[in-house]
Amino acid sequence: MAQNVEQQPVTKKKLSWHQINEGVAFGLGNLGHSAFYGALSTYFIVFVTSGMFSGVAPAIANRLIGLITGLVVVIRLAEVVVDPILGNIVDNTETRWGKFKPWQVIGSIISSVLLVVIFSGIFGLAKVNWILFTIVFVILFIILDVFYSLTDVSYWGMVPAISEDSHARGI
Numbered sequence: 001m002a003q004n005v006e007q008q009p010v011t012k013k014k015l016s017w018h019q020i021n022e023g024v025a026f027g028l029g030n031l032g033h034s035a036f037y038g039a040l041s042t043y044f045i046v047f048v049t050s051g052m053f054s055g056v057a058p059a060i061a062n063r064l065i066g067l068i069t070g071l072v073v074v075i076r077l078a079e080v081v082v083d084p085i086l087g088n089i090v091d092n093t094e095t096r097w098g099k100f101k102p103w104q105v106i107g108s109i110i111s112s113v114l115l116v117v118i119f120s121g122i123f124g125l126a127k128v129n130w131i132l133f134t135i136v137f138v139i140l141f142i143i144l145d146v147f148y149s150l151t152d153v154s155y156w157g158m159v160p161a162i163s164e165d166s167h168a169r170g171i
Contacts, residue, residue: 022162029104033155040115040148045069052121060130067134068141075145083149090154100154100161107151114144 048068053061093099117123118140126133 026158026162029155032108033151036112036115036148037152039119044119045072047119053126055127056130060126064126064130064134068137071138071141075142079145079149082146083153086146086149087153087157090150090157100158103150103154107147107149107154111144111148111151114140114147118144 049065053064056064090099090103093102095102118137122133122136122140125136
């Protein structure tokens with residue numbers, strides 16, 4: 001029982017130069033975004049527990065490690081509430097550059113600068129005054145997380161805006 005089924009030739013749509021450019025830019029942005037997240041979520045805790053407080057009295061270092069670890073946990077829990085609010089801010093943004101690009105630029109610059117400052121141990125402030133270090137660290141880390149979240153929310157919000165075609169978004 002052989003059936004003659006007509007198969008229509010599959011024609012591939014050619015992507016425009018603009019679509020290729022957007023795809024490459026999105027992919028490179030994802031590379032940097034993922035590297036930043038990897039540094040913040042994985043290496044940061046290793047750095048805090050192994051090297052950030054060298055030269056600080058062990059009792060104070062243990063307190064600071066506990067504080068930072070607790071702060072990271074609390075911030076991750078708070079993101080459940082904060083991220084939808086930030087998403088609303090991004091969605092209601094109207095600029096000539098669109099709703100996503102301003103948050104990408106602002107959030108990336110601020111969070112990158114703060115990541116460097118935090119990885120420097122706030123320039124060794126814990127060795128000088130651990131109480132001041134604690135106050136400054138909490139403030140800087142919360143600001144870093146908010147601006148990183150703005151970048152993250154706007155970045156992943158771009159996915160459906162790139163194309164209405166799910167196949168094109170997958171590419």
